[in-house]
Amino acid sequence: MTAAEREFEEYTGGEPLGRIVYSASEIAARVAGMGAEIAAAYPPDADILLLGLLKGSFVFLGDLVRQIRRPLQVDFLVASSYGTGTKSSGSVELLYDPRAPMAGRHIIIVEDIVDSGTTLNQLCGGIADRDPASVEICALLHKRIAPDLEWEPRWVGFDAPNEFLVGYGLDHGEDFRHLPFIACPRT
Template sequence: YPEVGGDLVRVVVSEQEIRDKLADLAAQIDRDYAGKEILLVGVLKGAAMVMSDLMRHLRSDVSMDWMAVSSYGAGTQSSGVVRILKDLDADISGRHVLVVEDIIDSGLTLSWLMETLERRQPASLEIATLLRKPDAVKVDIDVRYLGFDIPNEFVVGYGLDYAERYRQLPFVAVLAPHVYGG
């Protein structure tokens, strides 16, 4: 199992901090959307953990849908060129859409996604993200519900992967450079 001192350098956001923050954000969401139905839209695969933990705190009337997009062509840098691999099942026109993400890094994925969803004329469109890296952001994104701003380091866990690994960690941690040859 990945541990601090092994594959991991240090914990950036603990399991308890995540749980408390998601409870806070859910309470805000319940207040803001009082009397409305919310369509939660998760971005596969990273958002899986946030989606499931956030939604179990919500008291509002919610549905869940998913999109899969590919933004990283061959390279490791986000290109901003995004392709839909799996579209939403739901028609979002006239609906209150809340996009759920694990992290905003460059912001390119979400910036493209928000434009794409906006064109489908939802009644409202907002973002909830657990993490954001302010020092990596290339495009400004209006985030309504933010968990934590974190340093610009390679982090994994709680849905975030390196080569599809480490998503299962219940916390967010910095990956040791020896793992990715850094």
């Protein structure tokens, strides 16, 4: 048994989830690099607000903010387009709107995965209407399959396979968010 297989069994209790797509160490290295890129992208006096898109981005966001070596603030957006399925429903429901003021600030929307683009298309326009200095997207994963993506992420951790993925905050029916790696479930 390989180290990845042992890690997989340890966290899943031997449940047949498929394969590890990105290991915990690969994710950690890439998140550190993204944090450095974001810190370097703004002037020293920039007022930066990260908006984590919950629930999927919470693990990524927690690790990312510790890698951005500069002052910033964090708030959250809660939107849903999946429910308990494995494909986007095509309709986004905003369940929590950030309370933080956005006018004049550099907004970075932190997303776990870009696939259909539906969520970003619907949310980013609303954020841009609040008169921020800038709006950018930082996505851990990008499937590059959205035909009508209006807001392309500036920072991308990994180009992801066109498969359903779980772990590192991504779930299936609220399960598997705790995995320190990203895996592809068996179908």
